[in-house]
Amino acid sequence: MDVSKYFGSYKKSNLNYLIKLIKQCEKAIDKYTNYAKPFFKGSEDFNYMEYIQKCELNFDHMNPQDVFQYISPMYQNIPNWINPGTMINVIPPVNLASLAGICFTNIFNPNIAEDQYSGRLLTSELEVSKYLCDLIGWDWRNSHGIFTFGGKGTNLYATKIALNKADPSVIQQGISGKRYFMITSAKAHPCHYEVCNWLGIGENNCIEAPCDENDQIKMDVLEQIIQENIEAGKIFLGYNINGCSTVEYAVDPIKKIFELNQKIIRKYNLSYSPHIHVDAVIGWVWLFFKKYDFNENCCHFDKSSIEKIKKLSKKVEEIKYADSIGVDFHKTGFCPYISSLFLIKDRNAYFNLNPKKNIPYENLNWGSFAPFETSLELTRSASGPISALISLKTLGIKGYCQLVGSLFSETEFFRKKLSLNSSIEIINKETEGLATLFIIKPAEYKNLDLQEILRLPLKEINKIKEYNIKYGSYIKHLSLQGKISFTYTSSRSYKIKGTDIKIGAIKAYPLSVFLNRSIIKKLIEEINLSISRFQTEENRIFSDNKDYIPDDMVYREK
Numbered sequence: 001m002d003v004s005k006y007f008g009s010y011k012k013s014n015l016n017y018l019i020k021l022i023k024q025c026e027k028a029i030d031k032y033t034n035y036a037k038p039f040f041k042g043s044e045d046f047n048y049m050e051y052i053q054k055c056e057l058n059f060d061h062m063n064p065q066d067v068f069q070y071i072s073p074m075y076q077n078i079p080n081w082i083n084p085g086t087m088i089n090v091i092p093p094v095n096l097a098s099l100a101g102i103c104f105t106n107i108f109n110p111n112i113a114e115d116q117y118s119g120r121l122l123t124s125e126l127e128v129s130k131y132l133c134d135l136i137g138w139d140w141r142n143s144h145g146i147f148t149f150g151g152k153g154t155n156l157y158a159t160k161i162a163l164n165k166a167d168p169s170v171i172q173q174g175i176s177g178k179r180y181f182m183i184t185s186a187k188a189h190p191c192h193y194e195v196c197n198w199l200g201i202g203e204n205n206c207i208e209a210p211c212d213e214n215d216q217i218k219m220d221v222l223e224q225i226i227q228e229n230i231e232a233g234k235i236f237l238g239y240n241i242n243g244c245s246t247v248e249y250a251v252d253p254i255k256k257i258f259e260l261n262q263k264i265i266r267k268y269n270l271s272y273s274p275h276i277h278v279d280a281v282i283g284w285v286w287l288f289f290k291k292y293d294f295n296e297n298c299c300h301f302d303k304s305s306i307e308k309i310k311k312l313s314k315k316v317e318e319i320k321y322a323d324s325i326g327v328d329f330h331k332t333g334f335c336p337y338i339s340s341l342f343l344i345k346d347r348n349a350y351f352n353l354n355p356k357k358n359i360p361y362e363n364l365n366w367g368s369f370a371p372f373e374t375s376l377e378l379t380r381s382a383s384g385p386i387s388a389l390i391s392l393k394t395l396g397i398k399g400y401c402q403l404v405g406s407l408f409s410e411t412e413f414f415r416k417k418l419s420l421n422s423s424i425e426i427i428n429k430e431t432e433g434l435a436t437l438f439i440i441k442p443a444e445y446k447n448l449d450l451q452e453i454l455r456l457p458l459k460e461i462n463k464i465k466e467y468n469i470k471y472g473s474y475i476k477h478l479s480l481q482g483k484i485s486f487t488y489t490s491s492r493s494y495k496i497k498g499t500d501i502k503i504g505a506i507k508a509y510p511l512s513v514f515l516n517r518s519i520i521k522k523l524i525e526e527i528n529l530s531i532s533r534f535q536t537e538e539n540r541i542f543s544d545n546k547d548y549i550p551d552d553m554v555y556r557e558k
Contacts, residue, residue, distance in 0.1 A: 042076025244283020
């Protein structure tokens with residue numbers, strides 16, 4: 001076997017050979033690429049079991065080109081996130097400098113379990129953590145950050161540290177026979193419950209606090225819930241709250257929760273401070289606007305957009321009152337998957353996971369840094385911190401403000417143009433977020449506004465909901481076939497803000513940095529045409545239901 005075919009040479013970096021292989025892979029999948037559309041080409045008719053049953057591992061080695069041909073069908077139906085018409089979820093196009101950095105780095109296969117396996121690459125994790133601390137307003141010398149396997153990982157770290165703070169005995173004795181509780185928001189991500197399950201706390205002990213009409217935790221009810229549970233003999237672990245939810249962009253009142261926490265500590269004479277974690281995996285990027293001069297407005301954002309950006313960034317600034325946050329660079333940081341950072345204000349609270357390994361920064365010399373001794377993972381890739389650092393340095397504070405602010409401004413323009421269609425009702429006109437939620441009104445309801453629709457009997461509301469689910473399925477089908485230049489999702493479960501009415505919604509979530517007004521005008525024309533065709537052809541389109549099964553998005557991004 002010619003090992004150089006697979007491993008290159010030990011006498012050079014092998015970068016040129018890697019580039020050659022990448023080009024061969026690109027050539028193999030070229031028959032499926034469709035860069036002008038939201039999805040690569042492919043068939044919707046696919047069964048995993050049927051495929052796997054036919055798979056057999058070859059005995060002899062294969063040429064890379066043959067293997068690339070073999071795997072090429074797997075690239076069918078890939079979402080094309082860089083395309084401005086791809087409006088599915090919080091998944092951005094990738095900063096190619098970040099991608100180049102991690103591709104080259106991974107040639108050497110570093111393991112940031114410790115510095116002796118990764119050279120000085122661990123400095124990227126420390127540097128990114130410092131920059132985030134500076135943006136938040138924490139002292140980086142007393143803080144600590146660690147990249148982990150995803151947003152659920154950041155919440156898992158926070159909940160475990162909360163457990164250790166409240167009951168240090170669990171480290172050796174476990175949680176058997178004890179009753180704990182953690183607070184979350186009614187608008188929070190479902191993984192908050194899942195991590196309580198994974199840690200043995202129990203999903204039922206992740207207690208949901210109701211939200212007000214602004215999607216923020218109701219402070220009076222929150223205080224009552226905490227008091228009732230403490231007085232029932234439960235151990236209070238802390239809070240896992242919103243630092244910008246996926247759709248509503250809800251940010252909980254962090255400062256007020258901090259003040260309530262101090263009150264709870266005094267009232268019940270607690271020997272510890274219940275942990276406050278802000279799930280800010282999307283919202284962290286608004287911290288860059290702390291440095292933005294809104295009066296000078298050097299990026300020239302329009303007045304409407306700048307007021308909303310300013311309002312949201314002020315809410316996100318309150319992260320400084322939290323004990324820890326979660327950050328996803330692979331969401332609003334324009335980095336490749338996976339690049340999630342757990343950041344904690346008090347490094348001693350982190351190192352209580354393994355106090356013997358807490359080395360002060362000033363004594364942290366190369367050869368002595370071994371994060372695996374405390375981190376959840378033993379083995380870790382350098383891809384997260386390297387890609388995050390490269391993205392931070394290439395774009396800078398102004399670059400992030402420019403990208404995020406422009407996306408916001410273009411989304412506002414998209415929303416206004418969309419609302420000109422009389423068949424469309426925008427649900428979240430005043431949102432401070434990037435998602436646009438709307439419904440398509442059947443002909444008989446065309447002259448009703450949202451409030452009038454909400455007063456209809458439940459049977460009619462359900463009819464409108466099903467109509468929109470069908471439309472969402474219609475769009476998904478057309479976009480997978482490459483017949484349209486846009487795609488977005490539909491949901492059965494969306495509740496109208498401030499109500500319990502599930503009217504469903506179409507969700508358009510643009511995140512492409514190439515979105516501009518010229519492209520938006522073309523997309524709006526195509527969207528309007530799709531609605532018109534759907535309205536006139538609905539009965540014919542859905543006469544054969546097997547081709548258009550209403551689809552709810554089961555997987556929920558933060």
